[in-house]
Amino acid sequence: MTAADTQIERRWEQLHSLGPYGLLVTGAVLSAIAADMMDGVGEWYAAAVLVAAAFALQLWWNRTRHRRANRGRSPSRAGTAYYVVRWAIAFALTWINPLFGFYAATGLMDADELIPGMWRRLGLFVTAVTLAGSQMGGLPPKNGGQWAAFAGLLVANFGLQTVVAHLTEQEERRSLDPAATIAELERANTALQQALDENAALHAQLLVQAREAGVADERRRLAAEIHDTIAQGLTGIIAQLQVVANAPDLPTARTHLDRASALARHSLGEARRSVHNLAPVALANDPLPEALKGTVADWAERADIRAEFTVTGTAEQLHDEVSATLLRIAQEALSNASRHARATRVGVTLSFLGDEVILDIRDDGQGFDPLTVPERTRTGGFGLDGMRVRAERIAGSFTVESEPGHGTAVSARVPLVRHE
CATH class of the missing domain: 1.25.40 (Serine Threonine Protein Phosphatase 5, Tetratricopeptide repeat)
Structure with missing residues (x-):
């Protein structure tokens, strides 16, 4: 007044x-x-x-x-x-x-x-x-x-x-x-000032939660990367050295030593790349179809198992994260096939279907009961759970079909996100 x-x-x-x-x-x-x-x-x-x-x-x-x-x-x-x-x-x-x-x-x-x-x-x-x-x-x-x-x-x-x-x-x-x-x-x-104060406090809380969630997610991702690269490489090297220890002659021993050496160099490259940006070495110069083809061929030679790779649909250049996720899932599935399935034949199919990409890996191994998977994963490692987490991280899905004595089929279905 x-x-x-x-x-x-x-x-x-x-x-x-x-x-x-x-x-x-x-x-x-x-x-x-x-x-x-x-x-x-x-x-x-x-x-x-x-x-x-x-x-x-x-x-x-x-x-x-x-x-x-x-x-x-x-x-x-x-x-x-x-x-x-x-x-x-x-x-x-x-x-x-x-x-x-x-x-x-x-x-x-x-x-x-x-x-x-x-x-x-x-x-x-x-x-x-x-x-x-x-x-x-x-x-x-x-x-x-x-x-x-x-x-x-x-x-x-x-x-x-x-x-x-x-x-x-x-x-x-x-x-x-x-x-x-x-x-x-x-x-x-x-009221607006009160709302702004509440929003500021909520924003700060969300930032803390997001930071903590990001750290936890990055830890899980790094653990999965180490498991899919260094751990698998070391497992392959140990398998080759075990064959060398029981080799009947020098040429056979040299062959497996050469494989172990190549696997060690490959694992070293993966470790260096993981430290740099956690991206697979196979995707450094090649798109996903070529990287998968080379990965399947190398695995088939090391495991001495017949493997076939097929691409259906029109192949497209995928986003780096999508390509890395599908390649890691394929590597883990192949590793499981060689370590647990006792398979003699494996088929890998990469399908481009409009707005999604599907990766299927099938083997004719001994199979297993999917209901026992939680008990098996508690013994250590990532395995099927790791593959499922990878797919879901990029808004995809992961399914497993298996039966004792009738082989195993795993499928990862993810959105088709093109390379920027």
């Missing part, structure tokens, strides 16, 4: 506090001057008592109004009672002497602050009755002409008061709208 608004508010407060006194004194003085308008000593005493009552009523209301100042200017029961009693005193004084109509005019000053809702119009009407009687020359009307004059004055007073009250209410609504808008904006800003 500005200084000008404060000054206006103070003046309105003075008008409502001192105005009734001034109008009451004005009416009393004029009535005393026009003493011939009051009949007898009885009316003088009655007027004096009523004037004293009006002063006492105003003193009481000013004290009550001061105590209620912090509640604003909203209508109350006390205010309505004050308005009714004041009007009754003004009506009685005007009946005694019409010049007390000045005091009756106080009903126009504060009806909006004292009377609630539609009752305000009733307050203005009874005030108009008192004013019309005063303007006509006194109550009650004596003849038909005075009644007609009284009715005309009543309509004129009440109509004018109603129009003024309506315009005042509209002006108050217009003045309250900006204040209500500002208050609403302040509440909205407070």
Whole structure:
């Protein structure tokens, strides 16, 4: 509130506090001057008592109004009672002497602050009755002409008061709208700030959780990479050296030593590449179909198992992550076939089907009961669970079909994401 608004508010407060006194004194003085308008000593005493009552009523209301100042200017029961009693005193004084109509005019000053809702119009009407009687020359009307004059004055007073009250209410609504808008904006800003603070805290929490999840995922991925590269390479080297230890002649031993040496060099390359970016060496220069073809051929030579690789559909250049995932799944499946399946024949098929890529690996080995896989994976290693995690990491799926004595078929189905 500005200084000008404060000054206006103070003046309105003075008008409502001192105005009734001034109008009451004005009416009393004029009535005393026009003493011939009051009949007898009885009316003088009655007027004096009523004037004293009006002063006492105003003193009481000013004290009550001061105590209620912090509640604003909203209508109350006390205010309505004050308005009714004041009007009754003004009506009685005007009946005694019409010049007390000045005091009756106080009903126009504060009806909006004292009377609630539609009752305000009733307050203005009874005030108009008192004013019309005063303007006509006194109550009650004596003849038909005075009644007609009284009715005309009543309509004129009440109509004018109603129009003024309506315009005042509209002006108050217009003045309250900006204040209500500002208050609403302040509440909205407070709520927005609270939401921003909550979002900031939630964002920080999500960052911590994402960081922890990323670290855990990267650890699992690195463990799988080591398992699929270095561990498998070392397993192959050990197998070749075991053959060398039991070789019947030197040429056979040299052959397996050469295979072990090649496998060691390959594993070393995989280890170096894993340290660099965890990408398979086979994909360094070749797309996935060629990398899979070379991987299957190398595995078949080392394991001495017949293996065939087939590509169906139109081959496309895949995203590095998709290619690396499918190659790792193929390497793990082939490793399982050589270590556990006792297979004599393996088929690997890479299918490009519109918006997805499917990798199928089938063998004619001894098979197993898929329900026992959890028990087997608890003994160590990654195996089928590792392949499933790899596929699901890139929004794919992994299935296993096997039966004891009837071989095994695994299938990885992943989205076809093209190379950027």
